[in-house]
Amino acid sequence: MIKNRDIEFMRRAISLAKRAEGKTAPNPMVGALLVDKKQRIISEGYHRKAGSKHAEVIAIEKAGIRSKGATLYVSLEPCSSYGKTPPCVDKIIDAKIGRVVIATLDPNPKNHNKGVRILRREGIAVKVGVLKEEAEYLNRVFSKHIKNSIPYVSLKAALSLDGRIADSKGTSKWISSPDAREFVHKKIRSEVDAIMVGIGTILKDDPSLTLRDSKGKLIKDQPLRVVLDSDLKIPLESKILKSKKGAVLIFTSIKTKKKKKRAELKRRGVKIIDIAVYSCRGLDLKRVLKALYREGVFHLLVEGGSSVLSSFLERGLADYAYFFISNMVLGGDYLMYNGREFRLNRCPKMIRKDCRCFDNSIMVSGDIVNV
Amino acid sequence: MIKNRDIEFMRRAISLAKRAEGKTAPNPMVGALLVDKKQRIISEGYHRKAGSKHAEVIAIEKAGIRSKGATLYVSLEPCSSYGKTPPCVDKIIDAKIGRVVIATLDPNPKNHNKGVRILRREGIAVKVGVLKEEAEYLNRVFSKHIKNSIPYVSLKAALSLDGRIADSKGTSKWISSPDAREFVHKKIRSEVDAIMVGIGTILKDDPSLTLRDSKGKLIKDQPLRVVLDSDLKIPLESKILKSKKGAVLIFTSIKTKKKKKRAELKRRGVKIIDIAVYSCRGLDLKRVLKALYREGVFHLLVEGGSSVLSSFLERGLADYAYFFISNMVLGGDYLMYNGREFRLNRCPKMIRKDCRCFDNSIMVSGDIVNV
Secondary structure, three states: OHHHHHHHHHHHHHHHHHHHOOOOOOOOOOEEEEEOOOOOEEEEEEOOOOOOOOHHHHHHHHHHHHHOOOEEEEEEOOOOOOOOOOOHHHHHHHOOOOEEEEEEOOOOOOOOOHHHHHHHHOOOEEEEOOOHHHHHHHOHHHHHHHHHOOOEEEEEEEEOOOOEOOOOOOOOOOOOOHHHHHHHHHHHHHHOOEEEEEHHHHHHHOOOOOOEOOOOOEOOOOOEEEEEOOOOOOOOOOHHHHOOOOOEEEEEEOOOOOHHHHHHHHHOOOEEEEEOEOOOOOEOHHHHHHHHHHOOOOEEEEEEOHHHHHHHHHOOOOOEEEEEEEOEOOOOOOEOOOOOOOEOOEOEEEEEEEEEEOOOEEEEEEEEEEO | OHHHHHHHHHHHHHHHHHHHOOOOOOOOOOEEEEEOOOOOEEEEEEOOOOOOOOHHHHHHHHHHHHHOOOEEEEEEOOOOOOOOOOOHHHHHHHOOOOEEEEEEOOOOOOOOOHHHHHHHHOOOEEEEOOOHHHHHHHOHHHHHHHHHOOOEEEEEEEEOOOOEOOOOOOOOOOOOOHHHHHHHHHHHHHHOOEEEEEHHHHHHHOOOOOOEOOOOOEOOOOOEEEEEOOOOOOOOOOHHHHOOOOOEEEEEEOOOOOHHHHHHHHHOOOEEEEEOEOOOOOEOHHHHHHHHHHOOOOEEEEEEOHHHHHHHHHOOOOOEEEEEEEOEOOOOOOEOOOOOOOEOOEOEEEEEEEEEEOOOEEEEEEEEEEO
């Protein structure tokens, strides 16, 4: 009976955490609630953004003296060290919380299980692992950053029914229905720190890669715009260089000289990072990801084109993908995936998380696993 | 006010008609109801299968003397000639029906508007065109047969996320989740008269193309199994030739001799039809469709492989398509569509009618239009 209530309250904590989806980096999302002995919710809180109060603290402060003896449900292990705010474990001990239920431990090896140990040492009953998988999945971007030291990578591609991303002339402006475009801006681009395209996409489509609100106005916090351009072919008149909102980062080959162009790009505020080439398939994406991690990128959205998407899939570097499958049959050579062949029993697979119908397309999205 | 009730009652008539979906060939689906002056439904009926009573007749007989002065709603123009049953217009006149509301006229040029004229000549008020589009769409298979003298063509294909229908070794058994397989058998194959594959599919997958119930048992009425085999390469030990349920029809090139094999196939009850070759792309599909029409096929399901599906799409001969998009990325040369390239503004497009999620795939289906 009590067990079931634990799950129920933790589900609430996770749903509180989700309110700040895509807004807490470099911190994780956390939700918390206090429940009294009669199983009534006393107070709730969630972490809104880096620098603001932690979820547990909000809940405890709201509850005041009613915190004493109450049970705290929190979706992530409370912090035990000084960051921008004092450690939450101190707050929990001071408030005389009776019991703490935690969904998952801090993925950071430095803090892993530390908060739990401190609380137990103080004689507080601690239960760990209620809705563990959900809580871990919630903070997968944060965890990957900490554990793997590379950004979490999402792919986004618009395909025809037959797997092409452009027609015979390279035209690809087909996600034209306002509902799909709005979804891309509001739900996909707005939750990432950086958007990446290959130089082919810049030359063919000349996108500005900026984020607009529903009225078409540029929003304040723009993601970093990243271009893979091994030969530094980017035209100086590209839209991406003209649009002043949002920084631009170009990855090029260490072998590429073009001193004058490098200087001109730098003069315009563009950052250039030299990367080793990975066989014939272009820049070494693992090194690119490591460099992006050092730039503070938690969540990278790769928008194309074909060879960039193919390289991420082929090398097993994609964590998630959004595929917008349009209503057309196109034929031709502009395939979304043109990398090496896989066998059915060992290929990149999507574990579907969402499926949506738009006017002229359906979107299917999910985790990408290589099994 | 009365107008709105007309729509409401006609919607009911169409939904009655749909109860016999896929079961009325060579007849259309028809639903009918009788409504009294107080707008109450007196009786309902629908056409169950060829040879059984027409929808109007069932409704009138159920109503008995209450038919007098009532309004008849019928989704298709009542027949005016002797077929397997006497003309419905006579029954309507005899029953002294007061008013007749019809969704759409008979698509057969011989009967088009004839029933309406007879009823009006008898002084019965007739209104035509209520929910016309819905009623026409309902009987699109029947109408195409009558108007174009070729079967209605549906395609079915299982694709990877990147538009492949098999992996590098040609393996394609991936719609393996029982829910998707059951849908194919119960909802797609069971509503067609014939299933077609190319010889490549026979050689690679060796399917039996039979229809099974949910317990895996072969059902009684099997669709005609059609193979496009221009060189008569079909192995005599193919499953399709071994399974006794369901007739087999092979289309081959008029140029193919292979007298001995022809004789052996005929001895086993296989029908062989010689067809002219259409350029380098194999047999002339228009002639194939005309021959299938003469064989009494109303609804053809084309199941693959790549070159057959491509030819139907390329030549604009597909009316409908079911695409099962799996969760895999495969790469390689086994593309679902490898025909000529189209431009975005002029290509085969799907007008989506349905989208369903299965365990490992999503299905999107709809009308195929070439615009």
